[in-house]
Amino acid sequence: MMRQMSALTPSPWVTRFAPLIAAGGEVLDLACGSGRHARWLAGRGFRVEAVDRDAVALELLAAVPHITLREADLEGGAWPYEGRQFDAIVVTNYLFRQRFPLLLTALAHGGVLIYETFMIGNERFGKPSNPDFLLRSHELFERVAGSCTVLAYEQGEVSAPKPAVIQRICAVKGHAPSLRLPPGGA
Numbered sequence: 719m720m721r722q723m724s725a726l727t728p729s730p731w732v733t734r735f736a737p738l739i740a741a742g743g744e745v746l747d748l749a750c751g752s753g754r755h756a757r758w759l760a761g762r763g764f765r766v767e768a769v770d771r772d773a774v775a776l777e778l779l780a781a782v783p784h785i786t787l788r789e790a791d792l793e794g795g796a797w798p799y800e801g802r803q804f805d806a807i808v809v810t811n812y813l814f815r816q817r818f819p820l821l822l823t824a825l826a827h828g829g830v831l832i833y834e835t836f837m838i839g840n841e842r843f844g845k846p847s848n849p850d851f852l853l854r855s856h857e858l859f860e861r862v863a864g865s866c867t868v869l870a871y872e873q874g875e876v877s878a879p880k881p882a883v884i885q886r887i888c889a890v891k892g893h894a895p896s897l898r899l900p901p902g903g904a
């Protein structure tokens with residue numbers, strides 16, 4: 719039977735690696751959009767901060783328990799998470815590379831970064847096609863090198879939920895050489 723996908727279906731990459739996040743931990747869903755991950759994570763006992771500039775999208779999450787909403791421009795003005803650290807940061811289908819160092823600063827030691835977005839080559843399939851919104855080859859891997867332990871990394875073409883060229887990583891802040899990997903299937 720074909721699996722039904724909707725705008726609220728979480729990425730299998732996120733659901734696969736979420737069990738590595740400390741139980742009950744605080745998770746930042748950056749550029750959360752309609753909040754498919756914020757919702758899913760909150761339903762599993764995590765405390766979620768969901769941030770986006772789109773107030774209409776955030777409004778859809780207003781009644782969901784364990785989610786704190788923040789309307790903010792993540793690309794201009796003050797970084798909203800100065801001095802804050804999270805047990806995990808989830809970013810999907812969003813890139814603003816200039817603030818990647820700040821993003822890593824907002825991840826606590828031992829915290830889990832789960833990141834999945836489009837990379838160069840995706841222009842063959844449509845949007846995003848602007849290089850500003852497309853990761854370069856191995857970019858996520860290189861950006862976390864030196865501060866995180868990479869547990870899983872992939873880049874290449876996928877056919878679901880739609881044909882695209884993507885890159886995805888799961889990394890833990892600091893030295894974490896022998897964590898047990900959740901089973902695959904993404």
Ligand SMILES: C[S@@+](CC[C@H](N)C(=O)[O-])C[C@H]1O[C@@H](n2cnc3c(N)ncnc32)[C@H](O)[C@@H]1O
Pocket residue numbers: 748749750751752753754769770771772775790791792793794809810811812
């Ligand atoms: C393609 S959607 C991805 C939403 C969600 N992460 C997901 O995968 O379902 C990109 C999101 O980035 C948000 N966004 C784009 N630029 C932003 C900015 N400067 N500040 C905050 N959010 C921004 C948009 O409002 C949109 O919700």
